[in-house]
Amino acid sequence: METGRANAEAKAMAQADKMQSEGKVIFSGLEAQSDEVMFQAHLQRDTELSRIELEHEQAMSKLRLEKAKIANEVEASKFEGIMQALGPKTLEAIAASGMETQVKMLEGLGLKGYLLTDGQTPINLFSAAGGLIKK
Numbered sequence: 001m002e003t004g005r006a007n008a009e010a011k012a013m014a015q016a017d018k019m020q021s022e023g024k025v026i027f028s029g030l031e032a033q034s035d036e037v038m039f040q041a042h043l044q045r046d047t048e049l050s051r052i053e054l055e056h057e058q059a060m061s062k063l064r065l066e067k068a069k070i071a072n073e074v075e076a077s078k079f080e081g082i083m084q085a086l087g088p089k090t091l092e093a094i095a096a097s098g099m100e101t102q103v104k105m106l107e108g109l110g111l112k113g114y115l116l117t118d119g120q121t122p123i124n125l126f127s128a129a130g131g132l133i134k135k
Contacts, residue, residue: 082109086109094106
């Protein structure tokens, strides 16, 4: 009778261990599926985020380019307007006048950073830079 009981207990323990092992296998499979779903979701999110960032950068680059183009057009129009307002005779007079007069005339026109020379007069860049710094 004891052997039958021990035999039944052993079978019951073996059956419990078998069921527990099968449960662990099923749980591991479900956990792997869950990890795969999470990985795919993160991958899809990261891909979409990268696409959106790229589109944003492209749009911002396009806007910066348009802004620079408009600024260049405005500057060119401004320069053209100044040159037309001065007229060729005034430009000739500026080119023929002395350097101090040229500087004063250009300052009066609001022009900065322009250098006029007749092409024959050497320019001392060291003294020119010193003159700019003193101002």
